[in-house]
Amino acid sequence: MTPAISVSQLTKKYGEIDAVRGIDFEVAPGETFGFLGPNGAGKSTTIKILCTLADPTSGTARVAGHDVVRERDTVRRNIGLVFQDTTLDSYLTGEQNLRFHADLYGVPKAAFAPRLRQVLEMVGLWDRRGGVVATYSGGMKRRLEIARGLLHAPRVLFLDEPTVGLDPQTRVSIWEYVNELKKREDITIFLTTHYMDEAEHCDRIAIIDHGKIVAIDTPEALKASIGKDRVQISTADDQAAMRSLAEVFGIEAAMHEGLVTFSVESGEHFVPRLFAEMPIAIRSVSVSRPSLDDVFMSYTGKTIRDAEATVGDRNRMIATRFGRR
Amino acid sequence: MATKDIPAKDIQAKGTSAQDALEARERDLTELIRVAVPERSIRADLRAVSIVWRRELIRFRTDRLRAITSLVQPVLFLFVLGTGLSRLASHGLPAGVDFKTFIYPGVLAMSVLFTSIFSAASIVWDREFGFLREMLVAPVRRWAIVVGKCLGGATVATFQGIIFLALAGVAHVPYSPTLLLTLVGELLLLAFTLTAFGVMMAARIKQIQAFMALTQLLVLPLFFLSGALYPLNGLPAWLTVLTRIDPLTYIVDPMRHAVFAHLSVSPLAVKALSPGVTWDGWLVPLGLSVAMVGAIGLVMLAIAIAEFRKTE
Numbered sequence: 298m299t300p301a302i303s304v305s306q307l308t309k310k311y312g313e314i315d316a317v318r319g320i321d322f323e324v325a326p327g328e329t330f331g332f333l334g335p336n337g338a339g340k341s342t343t344i345k346i347l348c349t350l351a352d353p354t355s356g357t358a359r360v361a362g363h364d365v366v367r368e369r370d371t372v373r374r375n376i377g378l379v380f381q382d383t384t385l386d387s388y389l390t391g392e393q394n395l396r397f398h399a400d401l402y403g404v405p406k407a408a409f410a411p412r413l414r415q416v417l418e419m420v421g422l423w424d425r426r427g428g429v430v431a432t433y434s435g436g437m438k439r440r441l442e443i444a445r446g447l448l449h450a451p452r453v454l455f456l457d458e459p460t461v462g463l464d465p466q467t468r469v470s471i472w473e474y475v476n477e478l479k480k481r482e483d484i485t486i487f488l489t490t491h492y493m494d495e496a497e498h499c500d501r502i503a504i505i506d507h508g509k510i511v512a513i514d515t516p517e518a519l520k521a522s523i524g525k526d527r528v529q530i531s532t533a534d535d536q537a538a539m540r541s542l543a544e545v546f547g548i549e550a551a552m553h554e555g556l557v558t559f560s561v562e563s564g565e566h567f568v569p570r571l572f573a574e575m576p577i578a579i580r581s582v583s584v585s586r587p588s589l590d591d592v593f594m595s596y597t598g599k600t601i602r603d604a605e606a607t608v609g610d611r612n613r614m615i616a617t618r619f620g621r622r
Numbered sequence: 623m624a625t626k627d628i629p630a631k632d633i634q635a636k637g638t639s640a641q642d643a644l645e646a647r648e649r650d651l652t653e654l655i656r657v658a659v660p661e662r663s664i665r666a667d668l669r670a671v672s673i674v675w676r677r678e679l680i681r682f683r684t685d686r687l688r689a690i691t692s693l694v695q696p697v698l699f700l701f702v703l704g705t706g707l708s709r710l711a712s713h714g715l716p717a718g719v720d721f722k723t724f725i726y727p728g729v730l731a732m733s734v735l736f737t738s739i740f741s742a743a744s745i746v747w748d749r750e751f752g753f754l755r756e757m758l759v760a761p762v763r764r765w766a767i768v769v770g771k772c773l774g775g776a777t778v779a780t781f782q783g784i785i786f787l788a789l790a791g792v793a794h795v796p797y798s799p800t801l802l803l804t805l806v807g808e809l810l811l812l813a814f815t816l817t818a819f820g821v822m823m824a825a826r827i828k829q830i831q832a833f834m835a836l837t838q839l840l841v842l843p844l845f846f847l848s849g850a851l852y853p854l855n856g857l858p859a860w861l862t863v864l865t866r867i868d869p870l871t872y873i874v875d876p877m878r879h880a881v882f883a884h885l886s887v888s889p890l891a892v893k894a895l896s897p898g899v900t901w902d903g904w905l906v907p908l909g910l911s912v913a914m915v916g917a918i919g920l921v922m923l924a925i926a927i928a929e930f931r932k933t934e
Contacts, residue, residue, distance in 0.1 A: 373761035382752045384755045
């Protein structure tokens with residue numbers, strides 16, 4: 298079967314700056330694929346190339362079986378887009394926005410009315426279709442954009458940071474709608490996010506950092522690849538506890554967030570031993586499975602927030618160089 | 623094929639057993655409405671032109687305030703400036719011709735001037751609010767978007783002109799059907815050219831403040847040099863040259879010609895007040911004037927399309 302997306306040796310330069318430095322990956326039809334990384338790591342540039350909004354400097358990309366440069370319009374007919382920033386006309390009603398889209402994408406007139414109802418019901422906006430978009434909440438706008446992206450029944454739906462700038466509750470509800478549409482539509486979803494918890498909704502994820510893919514696999518496999526559970530304990534004497542962890546169990550521990558922190562293969566089996574053999578009184582204990590945050594940390598050597606701080610500096614540099622063209 | 627009735631959620635929920643639920647899901651998937659987006663064709667492009675055009679009209683209809691505020695300036699010029707200056711100007715005017723009648727065609731052109739360029743500014747707004755992106759990623763040719771935008775802006779601006787045209791009687795301009803039709807046609811042409819100019823600028827100028835500043839800088843000189851407020855003969859050499867460079871001159875002149883052709887004044891008065899545009903003594907035919915305005919519009923449209931075709 299032809300992959301929904303296939304990217305080979307893709308690079309993109311903006312002047313001196315390498316936004317994307319030679320990436321390769323494939324996305325299977327029907328897959329939900331997450332593209333993770335801090336702001337400025339190359340996610341948005343990659344998505345722009347895949348959506349035919351920017352030309353690659355070198356390398357090739359095919360979406361829905363078509364080359365993004367040579368068969369631009371065919372690619373465009375087969376993709377749906379939901380951008381980071383809203384692209385709705387807030388003076389028009391929800392329905393008018395969708396009608397505009399249908400005409401631009403040449404949705405057959407007979408199919409428009411039933412399809413309109415289908416996509417609007419899917420995102421729970423059918424009753425609000427007559428309202429002017431300016432009166433919609435942030436979450437409603439995003440849902441309307443998802444409905445619009447689906448209106449012309451694309452084979453690949455791109456969601457660029459679908460939940461950025463939304464409150465936690467709305468984020469959850471957006472994901473409910475996305476999961477629902479995965480069930481109902483025969484579609485491949487390519488999404489970018491810098492919320493690690495959201496990447497759990499994906500079948501596979503790629504982690505991109507400084508324009509390169511540093512890891513690509515299922516969330517489970519990625520978490521398994523860094524293996525260990527994280528244990529945090531609070532004790533009567535933390536220094537003594539760290540020494541005895543080293544002596545008794547041969548474990549290297551460190552202080553994090555004011556707690557003695559260390560990693561072990563299987564946390565739930567280790568805790569009983571800890572209580573039995575540790576000479577120092579333990580006040581509390583917590584065991585956590587590795588999260589995608591830990592995965593990101595282990596592949597890039599920093600947390601996603603640290604990465605954003607350094608990338609932020611890089612972006613400012615880009616902004617000053619290219620801001621006032 | 624499209625099905626008219628989509629199973630509502632509550633119907634699916636009635637499935638009691640797991641088997642029913644599964645069947646409901648199956649049904650749901652099969653009844654997913656297939657939308658085959660057709661290959662690109664000229665019809666698809668024309669449909670895009672039409673929807674971009676209609677959007678401008680919808681927005682104009684919902685924005686009544688804009689329609690009223692953009693009438694303020696021409697009304698001020700016609701009634702306040704026109705009335706105030708008429709006593710001074712009456713010495714130079716043949717008997718029976720009101721100064722308001724003389725400046726009416728020029729002020730009519732002005733009523734379209736602002737609206738056209740501001741309609742083009744909506745591209746800059748669209749860029750700022752992201753909607754331009756929705757248009758630029760669509761599987762249609764870029765010319766369709768640009769042409770739709772120009773036609774939309776031109777239509778809206780012409781409507782604005784027509785509202786001002788209703789005031790013709792106050793300036794003693796007769797409501798003759800042929801005159802009105804001629805004027806509307808000329809307004810449409812002018813509005814199209816000006817919108818094309820605005821869209822061309824909007825392709826380059828990405829910030830609304832810069833766009834507005836440039837508009838302010840251009841609009842008044844265009845108006846003052848067009849001969850809207852004075853006849854174009856017997857001017858000092860430098861002003862003669864500047865008025866001949868101003869494209870607006872070539873539409874104000876045919877409009878004034880049309881108005882004077884429908885007044886009952888002496889041929890001498892017509893010759894004095896509507897002398898036509900001359901190039902070094904050669905009288906530019908009205909047809910050529912109008913054709914030039916159209917040609918400028920088309921050139922600007924072509925540049926605008928080329929600008930919007932560029933990808934990153």
